[in-house]
Amino acid sequence: MSTFIGQLIGFAVIVFIIVRYVVPPVRRMMKAQQDTVRRQLEESSTAANKVAQADQQHAKAVDEAKADAARVVEEARADAEKISEQLRAQADAEVERIKVQGAAQVQLLRQQLVRELRQHLGTESVHRARELVREHVSDDDNRSATVDRFLDDLDAMAPSEGTLDDGVGTRLRSTSRDSLKAVIARFDELTADVDADGLTGIADDLANVAKLLKSEPALSKHFGEPTEDGDGKANLAETLLSGQISDTALEVVKAAVTQRWSSESDLHYAVRHVARLGLLVRAERNDETAEVEDQLFRFSRILDSESRLSTVLSDYTTPAEGRIGLLDKILENQAGDTTRALLAQTVELLRGERADEAVRELAELAVARRGEVVAHVNSASPLSDGQRTRLTEVLSRIYGHPVSIQLHVAPEILGGLTIAVADEVIDGSLASRLESAETQLPD
Numbered sequence: 001m002s003t004f005i006g007q008l009i010g011f012a013v014i015v016f017i018i019v020r021y022v023v024p025p026v027r028r029m030m031k032a033q034q035d036t037v038r039r040q041l042e043e044s045s046t047a048a049n050k051v052a053q054a055d056q057q058h059a060k061a062v063d064e065a066k067a068d069a070a071r072v073v074e075e076a077r078a079d080a081e082k083i084s085e086q087l088r089a090q091a092d093a094e095v096e097r098i099k100v101q102g103a104a105q106v107q108l109l110r111q112q113l114v115r116e117l118r119q120h121l122g123t124e125s126v127h128r129a130r131e132l133v134r135e136h137v138s139d140d141d142n143r144s145a146t147v148d149r150f151l152d153d154l155d156a157m158a159p160s161e162g163t164l165d166d167g168v169g170t171r172l173r174s175t176s177r178d179s180l181k182a183v184i185a186r187f188d189e190l191t192a193d194v195d196a197d198g199l200t201g202i203a204d205d206l207a208n209v210a211k212l213l214k215s216e217p218a219l220s221k222h223f224g225e226p227t228e229d230g231d232g233k234a235n236l237a238e239t240l241l242s243g244q245i246s247d248t249a250l251e252v253v254k255a256a257v258t259q260r261w262s263s264e265s266d267l268h269y270a271v272r273h274v275a276r277l278g279l280l281v282r283a284e285r286n287d288e289t290a291e292v293e294d295q296l297f298r299f300s301r302i303l304d305s306e307s308r309l310s311t312v313l314s315d316y317t318t319p320a321e322g323r324i325g326l327l328d329k330i331l332e333n334q335a336g337d338t339t340r341a342l343l344a345q346t347v348e349l350l351r352g353e354r355a356d357e358a359v360r361e362l363a364e365l366a367v368a369r370r371g372e373v374v375a376h377v378n379s380a381s382p383l384s385d386g387q388r389t390r391l392t393e394v395l396s397r398i399y400g401h402p403v404s405i406q407l408h409v410a411p412e413i414l415g416g417l418t419i420a421v422a423d424e425v426i427d428g429s430l431a432s433r434l435e436s437a438e439t440q441l442p443d
Contacts, residue, residue, distance in 0.1 A: 134414060143381055146415030150428040151387065154394050154419075175226075176266035179259035180273065186255040187274050190248050196282045198248075200341065203278030205249035207345050209241070210272040213264075214351055223257040224264025233257040272349050276342065276362060280369055283338045289370065295339040296363035297406050299331070303356035313347050313355035320348045367404045375403050376420040378410040378429070395421070 136142050172180060191199060213220040219240075223233055234254040241250055252274055261267045283292045303310040309330075313323050324344045331340050346358050364374045375395050377383075383391065388405060395403040399421060410418075413429035420426075 140381065143415050144384065144387070146430060147379065147383065147387055147417060150416045151390055151394065153428065154391075154398075154426070172266055172269070173262040175260055176262040176270075179256075179261055179266075180270045182259055183252065183256045183270050183274060184277065187252050187277060190251055191278070191281060194248065196285045198246075199278045199282040199285065201246055202249045202252070203275050203282070203341075203345065205245035206252060206271055206275035206278060207349060209245065209249070209253055210268055210275060210349055213268045213271060214349075220264045220268060224261045224267040226260045226262075230258030273365075275345060275349075276365065277369075279338055279342045279345065280366055283366070284369065286338065288336060288338060289366065291336060292339050292342070293363060293366045293404070295335045296342070296359065296366055299335070299339075299343065300356065300360045300363050301408065302330075303359055310354060310356040314350055314353070316350050316352065323347050363406075370402075373399055373403055373421055375405050377405055377407050378413055378418040379407060380409070380411050380413050380415050380429075382409060383407060391417075395419070 191202065194202065213223070223237070227233075234257055237253050237257050238250060241253060245253070253271065256267060256270050256274075259267075259270075261270075280289075280292070283289050303313075312318075313327065315323070324347060327343055327347055328340065331343065335343070342362060343359065346362055347355060350358060367374045375391075377391065388407070392403055392405055395405075403421075413431045414434075415430040416428040416433075418425065418427045418429050418432070
């Protein structure tokens, strides 16, 4: 019994302990759990509501998306139709442009082909004409006939007489030209009674003065200045040159420095020119003018054909002795003393001029001393005596001066003549007419 009671009391104690210490936490846990479940249920309900709202919003968004998609599709269809219309219009315009451009290009190609065909036919015609002309003028009589026909045409020009300067100082301005003529007149006056040897000395003295003026720019500038103090310059020239050159040469220099010149280079040209006149007058006094003229022109033609020789003789930077030595070798047994002296003086006084031009000018000056003008004539073959005489007469009538003919045989002109008098050229050659026909072919 006591055991039962002890067990009962133990049971009661356990129950009390459970009730006192276990049940409250369990209840709290159960209540917390219930609260949690209740809260979760409430949250689940809220979530369900949100899900429902989300479904509604999704459905609404889907509907709006479908509407937007339908609108976009409609707009895209409208844009596509618009773009299609634009592309179609652009394609039509491009096709039309290509058609117009193609037609223009076809027309341009057609014109180009026509032009090339015309040019080709024209060129072939000219070439064929040249061959026929060459064949025709291969006969001496036919070639001579072309000269006669040209002389007939030239004869028709004779009534319209031209005027031509005497060739002295044509490169100078009017003031210097008048001064040069005054110096030449003074030279002629001073040398009227001077013999050939005296003229050679005067020419050498004047050549030395020309070299002095070229080597002393300050002196040349002073003498060439257009001032009224001519006597002062003449006194200075006498002070510097007296005893250095002959009295006659000094008087010529004094006459030159007292004149008015357009530039100092004109004074140098005048002194050099009168130095050449000294040797040309020597040729006149020795009755060798024609021989000197012929030799000068022959040497001029040599320089024309030998450009390298002309360049060497023109190079004033090399010693004059070497160039004159070369000149002497070329002229050995081919020219007289006067001609050699003239050419040596010309080469020595070159300062930038070409030798071939200077020698040609010298030869023309020699002709001009006799009151003649020079006509440089190119002919495909030598002229007969009758043709040469007729040409001389016709040119003398045209220019109002006696004319000296310098003939050069140039087979390349085929027929006819080319004539150069001073700066005027009369071209009546068959070659130039063929070239003119070729350059004037229609495009």
